[in-house]
Amino acid sequence: MRCIQLDDRNLCKLFGKPERPKVCHNFKACPDVCGDNNAKALENILELERLT
Numbered sequence: 001m002r003c004i005q006l007d008d009r010n011l012c013k014l015f016g017k018p019e020r021p022k023v024c025h026n027f028k029a030c031p032d033v034c035g036d037n038n039a040k041a042l043e044n045i046l047e048l049e050r051l052t
């Protein structure tokens with residue numbers, strides 16, 4: 001499910017704000033999850049959800 005805080009450019013509307021969830025702040029982008037483009041990131045996330 002797409003986060004309601006994403007804007008039309010897939011940028012976080014809470015970025016840099018104190019109300020941004022700690023789990024988001026702590027997540028560090030990595031190629032295994034994010035790939036090198038949006039389509040690959042979505043593919044990886046779907047696969048992770050399928051496996052867990």
Ligand code: SF4
Pocket residue numbers: 003004005006011012013014015020021024
């Ligand atoms: S960083 Fe967190 S709050 Fe911001 S869009 Fe992503 S999941 Fe949503």
